[in-house]
Amino acid sequence: MEMIIMLAVIAALIALVYWKNVKNDVSVSAGQRPEEQEVTAKLDYFSEATGWHATFYNGSVLCHGVFVNLSEGQGRSGVSLPAVVVGKPEGDREFYSLRA
Incomplete structure (x- = not known):
């Protein structure tokens, strides 16, 4: 049984x-x-290879992302701005993809 x-x-x-x-x-x-998730991301640093790196909270988890649509002159370290998570880490990609 x-x-x-x-x-x-x-x-x-x-x-x-x-x-x-x-x-x-x-x-x-x-x-x-x-569904795309809206977050508030804080710009950390700019890399010539990948662009602006930022940290944001996904619920209560601190995450790291890279903006796909910001150039070097469009941001400043320490600034917080609204962002949309457009891609999650998969395969060899280490960071979330963000769009301002």
Whole structure:
């Protein structure tokens, strides 16, 4: 009896994970963009290679991001500004991507 209950629970979890993945794939293929998160980012430093680096809070977690649309003359270290998180760290990318 316990074995049947365990198998039913495992099957339900697999079905739930599969349904969630299919639902996400359908929404992306329908042209819907994932919701972008608005944050307040504090500019830290400018790098010639990557641009402006900033820190921001994602909930209660301190995160590091790089602005994709700010040039050197458009910011100053220590300044806080509203930003939108447009990309998360994946693969070899170490930082969040931010847009002012």
